Amino acid sequence: MSAASASEKAPRRIDEATSEPAWVRRLLIGIALAFLAVFLFVPLVAVFVEALKKGLDVYLAAISEPDAVSAIKLTLIAAGISVPLNLVFGVAAAWAIAKFDFRGKNVLLTLIDLPFSVSPVIAGLVFVLVFGLQGWFGEWLRDHDLKIIFALPGIVIATIFITFPFVARELIPLMQAQGNEQEEAARVLGAGGWQIFRRITLPNVKWALLYGVILCNARAMGEFGAVSVVSGHIRGQTNTMPLHIEILYNEYQFAAAFAVASLLAFLALVTLALKYWVERNAASRRQVAASVEAVPT
């Protein structure tokens, strides 16, 4: 190819130094999508298909029959109590950990991560050990006619244990990355503690906070193992939605079980959609910043 003609037409496209040949790319994408389809997507779709298998009437009947309704109510109450409490905890823990340097911080972080490494069944068990009839406080509770295990309080406590890390874990890395400068500047300008928190910190973490709460709620409503241990499975009284699903399934009422399950699956989808939306907001801001630096000169 002579120099003259070469300079007149665009050079043959060569692969950039840091990318794979096209066939490798397509293969990898194919493998990834196939794996995700089999393990994630198909099960998700199966829930809805099985729920509607016997028709819409059966579906609606399943979710409106009394035991199901009381299960839904109980789930909502348990979540309604646990999530706000965990929100307050998450914010307090994140404030202490992210904005201050103190001894034992690592221990605290490990403790906060503990529910993730403990089996939910064990979590339920330990609360039985503490509050159950043979437990530490068992006698005292019976004497005062208070029921924790096999009643709502037990369910709430177990749920709180399982889900309290979520808000904290969303906030801590973000607040650590954001640093203290803005808050210190506010302090120097004379702002008080709550003012600093409300006006400076909170607006900076609002999306992460929202996502943490949503995730916490989804897990709270869907918790199965721990609640299974502490609830006693009393139909109409101490059955949350996941437990109700188990009962229906064990009684071979598959369509009904999937019907109730589909409500929780729908909640999961809403959770994911919200996460996607939250990340898109954060991403577009990051992209604008990055594109300014991206053009090499």
Next chain:
Amino acid sequence: MLLSRALLKRHSVLPGFDLALGFTLLYLSFFILVPLSAAFLKTFTMTWPAFWSAVSAPRVVASYKLTFGASFLAALVNAFFGLIVCWVLVRYDFFGKRFVDALVDLPFALPTAVAGIALTALYSGNGWIGRWLPFKVSFTPVGVWVALTFIGLPFVVRTLQPVLEDLQKEVEEAAAILGATRWQTFTRVILPILAPALLTGFALAFARAIGEYGSVIFIAGNLPMISEITPLLIITKLEQFDVPGATAIAVVMLVAAFLMLLAINALQAWTRARQGR
């Protein structure tokens, strides 16, 4: 106040330390420290022979083998495919990528019981997937493995993602200019950098799988000595009102989980030191 003086390493002008930390510690004590110590203390009321026979009964040992074995395999598979999924999400663009990225978090958001019955329906003899397979999945260890792979999936992907995103392009360019083929660059330069995060993701998936209950019990069928997982045994003992027995097994699992946490932390610290961060 007291907490600040005792614990703060560096003076801070920001207020609220005592209040925040105080509340945090109170909350944690009530929900974690007190209950967990109850578990240990309860086992100390058992005699050693009683404890030992509870945790080493054949059925229990079979459950250990199944739980730890299936969890290990599931985490391994997740490590391999999770790397591919993460690579594809970070490096490539394709239709529906954002949707796929969000979907990866499904095991986090979907209740375990819902996942459990969905997987059972899929892999049963006449389920959508089960009918195509020449071997039985439900009521076997394979079913357990399938469920554990499902719930561990996000761990590897989400742990790898930030590391892969932060990977300096220049390092790959340097390797290419020095003459390395793309595969050489991947194995000699990129993979070693990803290895710590990959290991951490694997460990997290493994730890989670060991304790998993809801998604497994439906597809496992819970046949003693075959497809019974350890968490289920704990519940079985509780239903038989054998609280000490259940607690003993729980202690074994807690110790394993604690050792795993230590290992993860040590691994992370070691790799951070080695790479100078």
Next chain:
Amino acid sequence: MSIEVRGINKRFGATVVCDNVDLDIPSGELVALLGPSGSGKTTLLRIIAGLEVPDSGTVLFQGQDATSADVCKRRVGFVFQHYALFGHMTIFENVAFGLRVRPRATRPDEAQIRKKVTELLKLVQLDWIADRFPHQLSGGQRQRIALARALAVEPEVLLLDEPFGALDARVRKELRRWLRRLHDEMNVTSVFVTHDQEEAMEVADRIVVMNHGRIEQDGPPDEVYDHPATPFVLQFLGDVNIFHGRLGQPAGQGGDVSFVRPHELDIVAAAVPGSIVATLVQALTVGPNTRLEFRRDDDQAYVDVEMPRTDWQALRERLGLATGSKVHLLPRRLTRFSADDFDPAAMI
């Protein structure tokens, strides 16, 4: 190996980064691509390296078209601004990398690799840290290792992207001198990118001044400094005073813009043709030189004059100068451009 660049065009989105660039680099020369951010110098370097693909144009190595050659086959060495060392490998392995990834046919054996790496580490005077890791090294040491690594594959062209940009001023000065000496010893065709005109003038055989994707001037340092082809080059290399219109006439008249460097203005006792009247505002002595700030009496514009401190001390004594004194300034040399060539927006 000589490099020829013909008609290179490159845009990123709507921004034209390289605008029909032509350049010749004879074999063995040490050339600086000098310009402000956004001038296209780094993009041009990366196109030569094969890290970017031009929209059109060619790159020829020793007469051969290399525009579409694979990055890993170009026989170029590249040194990045932030070193891009492999953090998980020892220094020895970093330098050996290029040799280890050679195809089996051309791969040297372990003894040869060891010999070559040790030789290179001695060359950059860092043979004593072969077993350390990059994070244990200082910035200057890392950059020298990056250079050793690039040289290990015996490239025919060495390309450096702002190699000293991330380093302290003192380390930068040392490494500049060191790079010059290294080049004299090895005689590899080298191109380096910088925005520091002092660095370019000190190190390079030839300076290519770039602005907005175009080459403004291309020549030896003295030529570029003393005989700038455009106002941009004049202003980018060294300080300059800008005068509109002809000296001695009120500003704004006449179509010319004149430039005088601060050290090319004399202070004279009495008015002469071509001189201007100015009042001394400030005298600052920094190191070996004194910088004087004057204000023109006619249009109140500021004029900077620079001279060795001893000259200033003598002058001050002789003429009894102090802040507020009126003097006459006479340019020894004027560079004039027509107002059409002068684009104030192009100045920094």
